[in-house]
Amino acid sequence: MEEYRTVEISADDFFIEKKSKFIGYAKPVKTVEEATEFISQIRSKHWDATHNVYAYVLRENNTQRYSDDGEPGGTAGVPMLDVLLKENLVDVCVVGTRYFGGTLLGAGSLVRAYSHTSKIAVEAAHIITMAECDVMSIAVDYSFYERMNIILSDFSANIKDSDFADNVKITFSIKKDRVEALQAKLTDVSNGKYLLEYIGSEFAQV
Template structure:
């Protein structure tokens, strides 16, 4: 079974001042290198008068990781930003940390701390999603079974996507894929094998 992963829901931004230099950290969900590069280009355009627009991005494919110091001394900016993303376990994200120089040099250690902090601030204000392999199931049954079945659904942390109360009850639900086998077994026992939930889709979703 595929492993779950952590990403973010939407763009988030925060900033701070370090010895008169202004640092703005912005994080964006991306699924391809093209999306990451487009976001970086957008930020460079927005902050074209900034001293540096440092970036890092990590994709879920497992091998695409890029970063740039954008003119800062080598290893003091891009790598620390990338390091924050990796320590947080985030994928399919891109961070740009913009610096408006305030006139005071920070030194190598100061730059590493400042860019790390800029990236961490952006991560901290973002809504993190724990994306897990999920299964969408559909089933139909008589009204007499509805009470019993609806009683066990919370136990499996299911999300009801659709319900249709016609001649029979039709339910479309989603749960994490690791719970499907146990759910089917309990449903089998509960309904004397009268109800069989069949799989209609498998996807990643923010569900635990």
């Protein structure tokens, strides 16, 4: 997988439906253990809630899991999972906490409510795209530093560090398929003076 969508931060949001309070939580997770721990934290926090429903999708072994936690089958965990799948999200866990307000919701209303719970949670957690990137560095003269920053921005590179010494050493990540074009651009504008140095690879936000 060269590219995937996930969430950036842990976040939550809520709404009221027929006096029932629905709270949606979302968090980036990478393993079943991390997802399980997150679910346990929310259940401990809302031990007095009527239901704590969850769903998560992991890149690891293409794992997909959900729980209705006492709601009628197919009305809670599945709708929450469906939101993750429709958004093509992975390495994400969502928990939907419900405090029953006294008015019964029909199956259709429950499905819509838990779908909305999942949706507002992942929106609050900021959906981002991660891609396989090369981590590179380049040392440039101070006179070229500003120009270099503009070029890196043009190629959607993410600057990780700038070290100011005799010259400026910039470390950045960039999508693998953009490296060749970046080097060609640098060769052109600097008459071959500046060369990129490969450091490694990682998944990074693009």
